[in-house]
Amino acid sequence: MPILFENTRVDGTTxxxxxxxxxxxxxxxxxxxxxxxxxxxxxxxxxxxTRADLDNxxxxxxxxxxxxxxxxxxxxxxxxxxxxxxxxxxxxEEIPPLVFSEDIRVDFPVxxxxxxxxxxxxxxxxxxxxxxxxxLIWSTPPPAEGSVAxxxxxxxxxxxxxxxxxxRVAAGIAEAYEGR
Numbered sequence: 142m143p144i145l146f147e148n149t150r151v152d153g154t155t156x157x158x159x160x161x162x163x164x165x166x167x168x169x170x171x172x173x174x175x176x177x178x179x180x181x182x183x184x185x186x187x188x189x190x191t192r193a194d195l196d197n198x199x200x201x202x203x204x205x206x207x208x209x210x211x212x213x214x215x216x217x218x219x220x221x222x223x224x225x226x227x228x229x230x231x232x233x234e235e236i237p238p239l240v241f242s243e244d245i246r247v248d249f250p251v252x253x254x255x256x257x258x259x260x261x262x263x264x265x266x267x268x269x270x271x272x273x274x275x276x277l278i279w280s281t282p283p284p285a286e287g288s289v290a291x292x293x294x295x296x297x298x299x300x301x302x303x304x305x306x307x308x309r310v311a312a313g314i315a316e317a318y319e320g321r
Contacts, residue, residue: 156181156289158297159226161218162310163211163235171195172207173318174214177310178226181296189221190317208237212244228290230254232307233278238263241280250284252277254303272298 160177171194178187193210226249233255241251242263252269253260255276262268267279271294277283284290297303 156227156293157186157224158293159222159229160306160310161215161229161231161236162307162314163214163231164311164314165195166192169195169197172210172214173314174211174218175310175314175317176218176222176229177306177313178222178224179306181293183300183306187223188313188317189218190314191217191221192318193217204237208240208244211236212240215240215245225249228252228284228293230277233257233260238266238278238280242266247281249281250279250290251281252279252283254278254307256304272303275303 157178157180160179161174162177163172163174165172171192173190173192175188175190177185179185191214193214195210196206198206228250229247229252231251231253233253236253238253238261241247242265254271255278256274258276260268260276260278262278263280267283269277269279269283271277277294284294
């Protein structure tokens with residue numbers, strides 16, 4: 142006879158959330174990056190990582206070399222990923238606003254996360270408040286109510302520390318490059 146139970150961890154929300162991180166190496170010689178995909182229940186599903194040299198030549202406009210390197214890293218991570226997340230989040234201070242408006246176009250929701258109530262943003266980007274102190278800067282149209290991406294964001298909004306996942310990605314990058 143089976144034992145009756147109720148699974149309290151399943152709330153009916155499915156889908157995949159992607160987290161992008163970009164960490165500059167010492168002496169600004171390069172950038173390490175990762176795409177970390179988790180389920181709605183925060184179960185790790187996939188971790189892709191890569192790096193790129195950062196050209197700091199005086200011939201570049203301020204910030205352009207980093208923007209080009211960031212866009213290149215994102216392209217590499219997207220090619221390496223085995224799944225398309227329903228929504229992707231990156232940190233505002235790590236992803237220049239023009240990356241997803243001029244360098245890369247995607248067909249799924251992408252936003253940058255900021256704790257600044259007046260974050261830097263591109264002309265076409267929308268800002269949405271998520272929880273008491275987080276702001277989403279949408280590079281794509283925000284997900285519609287009832288969509289998988291919106292349900293995932295609602296789950297994230299209930300977590301006590303959404304930014305903790307970004308810390309886990311940074312730890313994953315450090316571990317991936319340990320000893321290299």
